[in-house]
Amino acid sequence: MKNNTEVSRVRQTLSRKLSIVVFTLFFSLFTIFSVVVYFSTTRFMLHRERTNVAKSIENIRVRLAQTGSNLTLDNISNIIQAQLKVDRFSKTNGSTYIYRTGQTFDSMLYFNQEMTLYDNNKRAILTTVQDSVPKKLNGSDIDTVQIDNLGKDKGFFQSEPIYSEKTGKLIGYVQVFYNLNRYYDMRRNLIIFLVFIETMGIGIALMIIILTTRRFVHPFENLHDVMRKIADNPSNLKLRSHIKSGDEIEELSMIFDNMLDKLEGYTERQSRFISDVSHELRTPVAVIKGHVGMLQRWGKDDAELLDESLAATYHEADRMSIMINDMLDMIRVQGSFDLHKGKVANLEKSIETVLGNFKVLKEDFTFTFDNKAGASVVGKIYKNHFEQAIMILIDNAVKYSINERVVAVTLDVKDNHAIVSVKDWGEGIAEEDIKFIFDRFYRTDKSRNRTSTQAGLGIGLSVLKQIVDAYDLEIDVKSKVNEGTEFLLTIPLDDTNVEN
Structure with a gap:
């Protein structure tokens, strides 16, 4: 319970951290954008x-x-009257048009501006200000812009001297007041608008961030759940994440699933090996234990019983030795295919090597080899695995050749494939048994009833099937009871014809 609580806290923290980071970044960018818009707009206005x-x-x-x-x-x-009387005449297509160009002072001011004229003694003589007294003009106000109040309104004043075009002398002053109330209203409205937009934007962004973050974290949650279930129950290795996010998370999921596949395979092989060993060794151990117990009770003085028990004990011990070797071969070959994919082997040399070993071990057998290809043949299979496959086929032929002690191996090439044939003239396999011979520990009825220790466990052909599947080979069996058996192994040729 504590572990689940801690895991949930970690999961929520990851989602919260991502949301906070993205939200903080978005909020900062949006705020900076709003500030820039505010200051640039107000400065422009x-x-x-x-x-x-x-x-x-x-x-x-x-x-x-x-x-x-x-x-x-x-x-x-x-001056105002003279300006109002100034007209401009223009003729176009025989018609006369009059353009009035005269302007009053009001027409020269914007609607939020007020004007005051002063004589050269700085006394106000004309103003457009209606509800308040014009500002008194001081010497420090000339050629400057000052922020001040005009009645209830706040704005800035700009005062400039006026010089006569005729005499060049100072004849008075003009002062224009710009009412900032409209500017302040627009600035306040702009702040409200930006705050509203930012609030709305941040709210929408927060929802999107939360949904996106949850969607982003979901594959991690899936992967985490699988890991937690496996941690709670290590024997349940069939769980897979199967994440399809199309990014690095999916790649991580694939790596994790592949690791589980291999781990499951190793665990199954280990469990199967332990089960098989316990199952197959139970009988010979019981037989040996029974004979030893019988010898302890009354077989010490009975020479015939002593010889029989010793022979049976040796027979079962020999069977145990074969079982253990077969099982070790099975474990050794599993898991080694991935290391040797893409390698090739000289099939002719490997066959000759294996046959040479059998000729030394089985001097009472005749082994023949016919290379119908007439040249070196390089196949797409690792050398050691190919030699192990040939060794299994020849050993299987030897075990079931009691009377006719001949094993023939043939190498041929057809349709860019090498065909290796291993043929014996032994007991043969019943037709109904052929489809089961590659199953582990499967033996035909005859081999099950054999008293010889050579029959083994029926693991060899199972190992051969694993090699065939690992390298995409083909295996075919032709057999008749009491006439013999032929195994045909088809191997793709290597185009480079160069052995690794």
């Missing part, structure tokens, strides 16, 4: 309004600079 103020001041200065005397209410009125 403020710069645009200051430019408009400068344009308004310049237009007013150009109009008023036409007088040659100090600014007074009278000459300002004359």
Whole structure:
């Protein structure tokens, strides 16, 4: 229970950590974006309004600079009246058009601007301000931009001197007030809008991040569950993750599943080996134990019984030796195929090597070899595994050749394949038994009833079948009872014809 709680905590922590990291990154980027948008927008708006103020001041200065005397209410009125009477005529296709170009001071100001004109003594003589008193002009205000209040409104003031175009002398001052209330309203609305957008965006992003993180962590959870189940029950190695995420997690899952496949195979072979050993050795051990017990009770003084018990004990001990060797061969060949895939062997040399060994061990047998290919044949199989396969076939032929002690081996090539034939003239195999001879520990009825120790366990052909399956070979059996058996092993040829 404690382990499950800790695992759940770790799983939740991983999902939470990923969510927090991604959310923090998104929140930071969104906030930076909002701040940049806010400051760039407000700076742009403020710069645009200051430019408009400068344009308004310049237009007013150009109009008023036409007088040659100090600014007074009278000459300002004359200038305005003169401007309003200025018309431009144009003729097009025989028709006359009038373009009114005269402007008043109000038309030269933007709707959020107010203007005040001062004489050269800095006294206000004309203003567009209606609800408050114009600001008093100080010497420090000239050629500057200052933030101040005009009545209830807050904005910035820009004051500039006016010089006469005729005399070049100072004739007065112009001051333009820009009302910042609209700017502040827009800035406040922009903040509200950005906060709303960021809140909505972060909320949606948080949902997406949580769902995406869970989906991302899900394959890990699947892999973790498989590992936890195997940790809780190590004998249950049939579990697989089967993750299909199309990324490195799937690759990790495949590696883990392949590891489980191999581990399951090793475990099954180990368990099978222990089961087979205990099963096959139970009978000879019981026989030996029985004969030894009989000798202890009354067989010491009976020479005939003593010889019979000793012979039986030797027979069973010899059987045990064959069993153990067969089982060790079976275990040794399993798990070694992956190390030698892609290697090739000179089939002719390997056959001659195996036959040479049998000629020494079985002097009462005749072994023949016929290479019908007429040249060296290189097959796609590891040399040691091929020699083991040939050894199993020849040993099997020797075991079941009681009367006709002849074993013939033939090597031929057909359709880019090598065909190795091992033929004997022994007991043969019944037709109904042929399909079972590659099963482990399977022996035909005759071999089961044999008193000779040469019959073995029936493991050899099972090992041969593993070699055949590992290298994609083909095996065929032709047999008749009391006439003999022929095994045909088909091996793909190597195009390079070079032995590894």
